[in-house]
Amino acid sequence: MYRPGIKVVDCTIRDGGLTNNSHFTAETVRAVYKAVCQAGIDYVELGYRNSRKMFSPEEFGPWRFCDDEQLHEVTDGIDPGATKLAVMMDAHKSTSDDILPSEKSCVDMIRVATYVKDVDKAIGLAKVAHEKGYETTINIMAISVEGGPELAECLRQLEEETNALAVYVVDSFGALYSEEVHFFVETYQMHVKTKEVGVHMHNSQQLAFANTIEGIIKGANFVDGTLYGLGRGAGNCPTELLLGFLKNPKFDIAPLLEVLGEYILPLQKEIDWGYHVPYMLTAARNLHPLAAIEWMADPDKKEDLIGFYKKLEIDYE
C-alpha cells in the first residue's frame, strides 16, 4: 500500500518564512519542530541559511540565517526520533563561509535552491556542503519556464558533478498541470539516474497536493509540504494531506493536528495565505506570483479581481 522509499520534508518554517521575513517566534518554531519529529516525518526544514550580506538582520528574523545557536534553542531537549534537520541555502544569496563542519552543527541536510542559470553556483555550494559532511539536495526553482536544452545540460551537470541525494522540480509559479509534472519528473529521471527526484509544488491553481501525488506516481521520492500549506501567496502542498495519501504507518498525523490548531491556524490573523483568484491569474500566465502578492497586499484592491485581470492584460500583452 505504501512506498517505503518516499521521504517527506516539512518546510513550514522555511517556506512559511517568505510570508513574514522569517519572523516566527522561537516558541512557534519549537512547537513545529517537536510535532514534525513526533509525526515521524523524515526531514524538517527550519529556515534559510542565507548571507547576512544580502539580508539585513534588522529586517529579517533568525530563521533566514539559521545559526546553530538559534537552532539549538528550538531543538534542544526534543527527541528528534528519525527526523533529520535541514536548512536551505539560495545559490545566489548565500556563501559557503556560512557552512560549518557538520560535526559542529545540528544540521543534517543542506538544500540548495537555484535557478537553472545559477546552477554552477549551486554546484559549488553543494560540493562544499557535501565535503563538510552534510546530505544535500538541489532544488531547481521556476521550473515551469524551463524545459529546453539548458535544463538538460543543467541536469547532466548535477548528475555528474554533485553528490546530491535528490534533484527537485520546484513549481515556483504554481503553473504546472499533471501532464507537465509527468514531463518534468521523467526528464529528470532520464538525466539524473543515480539520484532521487524531488517535488515542491505551489498552490496557485489548487494543484499543489495533486501535483505532488502526480510526482509520486511517476517515482519522485522526495516530497515537500508545509502545515496547512503555509507559504507565500496561495501556499504549498499541505503536509497533513500528504500523510493521509502516503499511508506509511510510520507517520502519525495527530501531533501535526495539535500544532496546526494551536500555532498554525492562529497565524491566519497576521498572515494571509491560500487560494485567491489573483494567484490563479498569474499562474495561468506562467508568471511569478509577485504581482498578485502585491495586489493582494492592498485591502482596497483585494476583491477587485477584474482590475487585476486588466492590469495583467496591459502589463504582459
Added chain:
Amino acid sequence: MYRPGIKVVDCTIRDGGLTNNSHFTAETVRAVYKAVCQAGIDYVELGYRNSRKMFSPEEFGPWRFCDDEQLHEVTDGIDPGATKLAVMMDAHKSTSDDILPSEKSCVDMIRVATYVKDVDKAIGLAKVAHEKGYETTINIMAISVEGGPELAECLRQLEEETNALAVYVVDSFGALYSEEVHFFVETYQMHVKTKEVGVHMHNSQQLAFANTIEGIIKGANFVDGTLYGLGRGAGNCPTELLLGFLKNPKFDIAPLLEVLGEYILPLQKEIDWGYHVPYMLTAARNLHPLAAIEWMADPDKKEDLIGFYKKLEIDYE
C-alpha cells in the same frame, strides 16, 4: 490545444444552495446567470427542482424549487447566448409532477442526482423529463463507496433505459485520488458507451480541480464547477480555474471575475466554505463530510482539530 466537445456546467447557485438552504437573493442569482452566459459557459444550473412535500418552503429558499416564475425573474431580459439553463432533481426527493412540458418552461436540461440504490427512481424521472422535451443527465452521488457489481449493473441500466446525454461521477465525499478518478471514468466508459461521462468533484482534499482535469484527460466531456468553489464544506471545483485550463477561445473569464468580486467573495461574510482540516479527515476515511460540517459550525470547536480527529477515531473504529 482545446477539446471542443467539453461542456462546462456552472452549478454555483444549485450546489452553493446547500450552504444556505438555497436562500440567494434574486439579485445575486441574476448576476451569476448573466455572468455565466456572458462567459460563454455551456450550462448554468440555478437550483434544485425538488418537492415541496419534502422541503418546506418556509425553511428553504426559491432555488430549492426553481419554479419557472422564479427562473423568469432572474433570466428575463438577459441574452443567454449559447448558455442553456439546467435544474437538478434528487431522485429520492422529487416528483415527476413538477416537470412541465419543456415548451412551457425556460429550463433546457434536467439533471437527476441519485445514489446507486435509487437508480430506478432516477431512471423514471429522467424518462419523464426526456419525454417532456428536456435534455437530461444522471449524476451518481457518493461514488467513492461504489465500484462493485451493483455499480456495473446500474451503469448498464442507465445505458439501456435512458436517453441521458451524460452519466456523472460525483465524488460527494471528496475522497478520490487521481488513479481512482481514472478507474471510475474508465468503468463508466466501458458500460455507458453511447453517452458522455461527466465529473463533479469536491474539494475536501484540495483535489476538486485536479480530479476534474484527470476526468477530462480520460475523456469525460461534462465537467461541473462553481464560482470560487462555492459549496458545502470544502466546496467544489472552481469554474474560474476550469476556464484557465480548458483554453477554449469561446470562453471569456472576465465576466466571471466581475461577479466573483462583486457577489461571490462578499458571501464569505455569511458562508464559510473552502478547505479546512476536518473535511480532509472525513474524506481520508471515505466518509460524508457531514460530521465535519457539524463540527465546523461550532465556533468553539472549529480550531480543535485533534478533538475532531479523536471523535472520528471513537465513532468509526
